[in-house]
Amino acid sequence: MKTFKGRVVSPGRAVAKALVSHGGLNTLASFQKALQFGDKKATCGDQNNPDLYGKQMAGRALCLPGTIGSTTGGLVLYCACAMRRQPACMLFSEPIDSLAAAGAILADVWLEDVSMPVIDSLGQEFLDYVKDGMTIAMREDGTVLVKE
Amino acid sequence: MQLNQELQEVMEGKKGETLKKVLHTMMRYGELFGADAMVPITSRYNHLVTSFGLKALTPVYDLLDQLIAEGAVSRQKFTMDPRPLDPDVPSSFLQNIVFQKFMYSKQESYEKQLKKLGLLDQDAFTCTCYLDEVGNVPKPGEILSWSESSAVVYANSVLGARCNRNSGILDLMGSVLGYVPRFGLLTDEGRKADWIIEIRTSKKPEAQLLGSAVGKKVMEEVPYLVGLDRWLGTLDEDAKTYLKDFGAATASNGAVGLYHVEGITPEAAQQGRGLIREGAKTYVIDDAELERVYRSYPVIWKKKDAKPKLCFMGCPHMSLKQLTDWTEKVEKGLAENGHKKVTVPTVFTAAPGVIKEFQKTEYASRLKKTGIILSYICPLMYMNNPLSTSMPVITSSNKLRTYTSARYYTDEEILAQITGGEAK
Numbered sequence: 001m002k003t004f005k006g007r008v009v010s011p012g013r014a015v016a017k018a019l020v021s022h023g024g025l026n027t028l029a030s031f032q033k034a035l036q037f038g039d040k041k042a043t044c045g046d047q048n049n050p051d052l053y054g055k056q057m058a059g060r061a062l063c064l065p066g067t068i069g070s071t072t073g074g075l076v077l078y079c080a081c082a083m084r085r086q087p088a089c090m091l092f093s094e095p096i097d098s099l100a101a102a103g104a105i106l107a108d109v110w111l112e113d114v115s116m117p118v119i120d121s122l123g124q125e126f127l128d129y130v131k132d133g134m135t136i137a138m139r140e141d142g143t144v145l146v147k148e
Numbered sequence: 149m150q151l152n153q154e155l156q157e158v159m160e161g162k163k164g165e166t167l168k169k170v171l172h173t174m175m176r177y178g179e180l181f182g183a184d185a186m187v188p189i190t191s192r193y194n195h196l197v198t199s200f201g202l203k204a205l206t207p208v209y210d211l212l213d214q215l216i217a218e219g220a221v222s223r224q225k226f227t228m229d230p231r232p233l234d235p236d237v238p239s240s241f242l243q244n245i246v247f248q249k250f251m252y253s254k255q256e257s258y259e260k261q262l263k264k265l266g267l268l269d270q271d272a273f274t275c276t277c278y279l280d281e282v283g284n285v286p287k288p289g290e291i292l293s294w295s296e297s298s299a300v301v302y303a304n305s306v307l308g309a310r311c312n313r314n315s316g317i318l319d320l321m322g323s324v325l326g327y328v329p330r331f332g333l334l335t336d337e338g339r340k341a342d343w344i345i346e347i348r349t350s351k352k353p354e355a356q357l358l359g360s361a362v363g364k365k366v367m368e369e370v371p372y373l374v375g376l377d378r379w380l381g382t383l384d385e386d387a388k389t390y391l392k393d394f395g396a397a398t399a400s401n402g403a404v405g406l407y408h409v410e411g412i413t414p415e416a417a418q419q420g421r422g423l424i425r426e427g428a429k430t431y432v433i434d435d436a437e438l439e440r441v442y443r444s445y446p447v448i449w450k451k452k453d454a455k456p457k458l459c460f461m462g463c464p465h466m467s468l469k470q471l472t473d474w475t476e477k478v479e480k481g482l483a484e485n486g487h488k489k490v491t492v493p494t495v496f497t498a499a500p501g502v503i504k505e506f507q508k509t510e511y512a513s514r515l516k517k518t519g520i521i522l523s524y525i526c527p528l529m530y531m532n533n534p535l536s537t538s539m540p541v542i543t544s545s546n547k548l549r550t551y552t553s554a555r556y557y558t559d560e561e562i563l564a565q566i567t568g569g570e571a572k
Binding site for chain 2: 009024026028029032033035036037047048066067068069070071072073074075078079082083096097098099101102103105106108109110111
């Protein structure tokens with residue numbers, strides 16, 4: 001087990017299996033089909049992301065460097081949360097980008113009874129260490145425990 | 149973050165709970181990025197990214213209803229990204245059902261919401277709002293609350309305005325409040341370059357390919373391009389069109405919000421290499437590197453050698469100059485290959501304002517004769533469903549390639565394919 005510490009973007013606790021993207025998450029490309037066609041698992045539809053393509057994102061601890069692509073990204077994340085198809089938490093190795101931040105804040109401020117805790121600045125070592133399927137436990141103070 | 153008297157009153161709830169929540173959202177957004185203040189938006193118009201009444205975005209429309217009910221509407225008029233549907237664009241019976249009954253069933257009600265919120269007019273739907281024919285052209289130094297990645301990168305880089313890569317909804321919330329948090333690309337420090345991109349190609353690089361290479365390398369950082377001025381000359385209409393397509397590719401293949409081109413873009417022309425941060429990284433782009441990037445694109449068509457069923461040009465929307473240039477190129481290509489009409493159904497997309505101007509020229513009837521359809525549609529929205537995904541669609545847009553199953557070809561290759569020439 002290894003412990004990492006980051007900055008709390010959106011507070012909360014979560015325990016979930018890790019899903020790891022080593023490249024930036026293209027939010028629109030990843031979520032759009034799932035939201036549009038009622039895929040409750042939120043299967044990643046981004047052909048350009050070999051780490052995530054075809055994998056379930058809903059309920060996973062999504063570990064990533066940042067998000068990229070269309071500026072609809074924030075509202076897509078907001079909708080994923082509103083439709084209960086969001087990751088259990090999002091864990092960024094780098095400081096969060098403006099689009100992911102928008103999604104996390106909108107969900108936190110405007111939605112009731114929905115949780116998608118977010119931590120950023122966990123460092124490259126976190127992303128190098130964590131692998132798909134590892135168990136992640138995140139705490140409200142920004143601590144992330146990774147179990148093999 | 150210190151607030152002025154006006155925003156202090158909003159924070160105290162004197163202007164209603166919804167506006168207070170909007171301010172709270174914008175402040176949390178700014179605080180994450182070290183914003184020191186909320187600053188007034190100074191542009192005449194806003195530009196919003198979410199132009200589609202997609203059923204999947206129902207939670208967004210619920211939120212907008214909440215804003216409208218509380219009178220929390222935009223303080224400036226705004227343009228929007230392109231509409232997702234156009235009856236002139238070829239689609240099958242099944243596609244029409246999917247588009248109208250399932251995907252964009254909220255379009256009509258959403259446009260009614262937009263009118264209440266501050267939509268400029270019925271022709272305001274385009275991703276190239278910054279073109280003269282559309283008229284949402286910010287001045288250098290103006291503070292914006294725009295979204296749409298390709299428009300933000302153009303406004304920052306080519307026009308010298310100041311705007312962060314805002315997300316949908318936050319773009320609107322900025323103009324509901326009249327203020328945005330000051331950080332990132334709104335500051336002098338945030339506009340400095342983290343990368344030097346040396347262009348060493350043997351010919352003018354394909355804008356969409358170069359943008360893709362730069363975006364994939366620098367991601368959200370600011371590049372300073374050296375050696376591109378050799379190919380662009382001055383910031384004339386051709387160069388602006390080139391930079392429109394280049395920027396869209398940097399923003400979609402990466403997350404670039406601002407680039408500088410030495411000797412061309414306004415800040416680079418004024419400040420030169422003083423814009424480059426100490427310790428900036430270097431990325432050299434030559435012919436081999438562009439070829440490597442091109443070959444790295446996955447082809448996700450079921451049948452890789454399928455004959456294209458549709459070609460989309462204009463993501464972002466084409467400029468007036470592109471429409472006239474392409475009319476000539478297509479005519480010439482058809483004549484050389486012994487055809488009268490394009491051999492692949494082809495759609496050129498442009499802003500309603502640009503289309504109106506184009507229709508006044510002799511080129512409009514000439515383009516029509518080639519069989520090409522001219523539309524205001526958003527190709528990306530057309531493509532984002534399983535029926536369109538299974539269609540072999542070609543494009544020279546790197547943005548469309550990134551978000552959909554459309555296959556990328558260079559302009560020259562597209563021209564050959566649609567005019568019946570030899571496809572590579």
